[in-house]
Amino acid sequence: DQQVKQNSPSLSVQEGRISILNCDYTNSMFDYFLWYKKYPAEGPTFLISISSIKDKNEDGRFTVFLNKSAKHLSLHIVPSQPGDSAVYFCAASAPNFGNEKLTFGTGTRLTIIP
Amino acid sequence: EPEVTQTPSHQVTQMGQEVILRCVPISNHLYFYWYRQILGQKVEFLVSFYNNEISEKSEIFDDQFSVERPDGSNFTLKIRSTKLEDSAMYFCASSPQAGNTEAFFGQGTRLTVV
Numbered sequence: 001d002q003q004v005k006q007n008s009p010s011l012s013v014q015e016g017r018i019s020i021l022n023c024d025y026t027n028s029m030f031d032y033f034l035w036y037k038k039y040p041a042e043g044p045t046f047l048i049s050i051s052s053i054k055d056k057n058e059d060g061r062f063t064v065f066l067n068k069s070a071k072h073l074s075l076h077i078v079p080s081q082p083g084d085s086a087v088y089f090c091a092a093s094a095p096n097f098g099n100e101k102l103t104f105g106t107g108t109r110l111t112i113i114p
Numbered sequence: 115e116p117e118v119t120q121t122p123s124h125q126v127t128q129m130g131q132e133v134i135l136r137c138v139p140i141s142n143h144l145y146f147y148w149y150r151q152i153l154g155q156k157v158e159f160l161v162s163f164y165n166n167e168i169s170e171k172s173e174i175f176d177d178q179f180s181v182e183r184p185d186g187s188n189f190t191l192k193i194r195s196t197k198l199e200d201s202a203m204y205f206c207a208s209s210p211q212a213g214n215t216e217a218f219f220g221q222g223t224r225l226t227v228v
Binding site: 032034036041042043044045046049051089091095096099100101102103104105106107 | 118120145147149155156157158159162169170172205207209212213214215216217218219220221222224
């Protein structure tokens with residue numbers, strides 16, 4: 001039951017260029033979306049989120065775009081830095097329907113090439 | 115900066131034994147969660163806990179699992195009779211409120227059942 005999908009298991013990007021990570025979801029009740037970054041042997045670290053009433057949220061080098069009609073969101077990192085190399089997880093929840101739990105995608109391993 | 119702390123970082127146990135994984139959530143947070151990640155797979159929700167009771171649990175969280183907040187600061191996950199397939203990283207998380215807010219994750223406990 002893959003309600004949240006990240007179809008690219010890995011992505012390599014040159015340092016200084018834009019990294020674009022994609023995520024698709026199937027559950028129409030999801031109304032809050034998050035991106036987490038994870039290094040090996042560490043817990044997920046929150047990066048940025050967006051609620052369904054918005055289509056864009058920006059925080060420094062990170063921007064998340066939400067296309068509700070396509071049930072698609074993306075994370076843009078610009079410019080990409082070597083420290084951005086990690087696994088990125090998309091997650092979704094339905095807090096306005098009383099469901100606080102996060103449903104995660106399978107992750108995309110981002111490698112920034114110096 | 116406040117953080118979620120988990121102990122131990124690594125636990126090795128024999129099949130059939132009981133284990134208790136411990137977590138100290140961020141002090142003013144109200145919602146607590148356990149997630150797990152089997153090697154190579156996605157992060158999966160196990161259980162959420164609010165107001166001293168389970169608010170939601172997944173299919174994975176069967177009668178072998180239990181959670182407790184014994185003293186107002188610790189939050190524990192007990193697995194009564196461990197199975198080989200319980201081997202995973204277990205992450206505790208907490209959030210300050212319901213609604214559109216992120217969950218903060220601990221660094222995880224690696225459970226190895228032999």
